Amino acid sequence: AQSVTQLDSQVPVFEEAPVELRCNYSSSVSVYLFWYVQYPNQGLQLLLKYLSGSTLVKGINGFEAEFNKSQTSFHLRKPSVHISDTAEYFCAVSDVFGNEKLTFGTGTRLTIIP
Amino acid sequence: NAGVTQTPKFQVLKTGQSMTLQCAQDMNHNSMYWYRQDPGMGLRLIYYSASEGTTDKGEVPNGYNVSRLNKREFSLRLESAAPSQTSVYFCASRRDGNSGNTIYFGEGSWLTVV
Numbered sequence: 001a002q003s004v005t006q007l008d009s010q011v012p013v014f015e016e017a018p019v020e021l022r023c024n025y026s027s028s029v030s031v032y033l034f035w036y037v038q039y040p041n042q043g044l045q046l047l048l049k050y051l052s053g054s055t056l057v058k059g060i061n062g063f064e065a066e067f068n069k070s071q072t073s074f075h076l077r078k079p080s081v082h083i084s085d086t087a088e089y090f091c092a093v094s095d096v097f098g099n100e101k102l103t104f105g106t107g108t109r110l111t112i113i114p
Numbered sequence: 115n116a117g118v119t120q121t122p123k124f125q126v127l128k129t130g131q132s133m134t135l136q137c138a139q140d141m142n143h144n145s146m147y148w149y150r151q152d153p154g155m156g157l158r159l160i161y162y163s164a165s166e167g168t169t170d171k172g173e174v175p176n177g178y179n180v181s182r183l184n185k186r187e188f189s190l191r192l193e194s195a196a197p198s199q200t201s202v203y204f205c206a207s208r209r210d211g212n213s214g215n216t217i218y219f220g221e222g223s224w225l226t227v228v
Binding site: 034041094095096 | 158164173216217
């Protein structure tokens, strides 16, 4: 079974400052990793995912994440945030061996301060 | 570009009442899912359907039933609603059970049980 830990439930950041949202996972098998974003009163949409290959993954809206197998982490970063990045961000993990289940973290609410 | 459509968007139920949440996807996906989202708990899988005619329990199935009516539609039924079922419900779909494939979400259904 897999698990995901997002230690920061809320992260306030000034506009145009950099941000890092932390995600750590636990699994006994190889995994795929995902970051989803949820804007207020909307469903979740995929920001980026790591399947294999380069450990640095680039996604939409200028976000990127780095897979670190030794530290079992998949932190999300953006060099300069905008007001429109205000949302909740979910890290998720799934088993590479075809398991239907996607396990989500508890989410990090990113608030951009003008 | 409908994607995943779920209805109703908002519903208030009295304890003991029943209701069905409807979901349809137009992406010809094989796999469909129902999640619930609660504050501080992320998304938890209620039921999923890997293909037309099959359904399986997820992490929190108690108090729910599902029907995969055809390839497009996957409904979630609350037979006797309880206040603990107050939540935001998301329907989602994926091309198939390959865990590297992206899961696409509907916009959510806000359910309050009083």
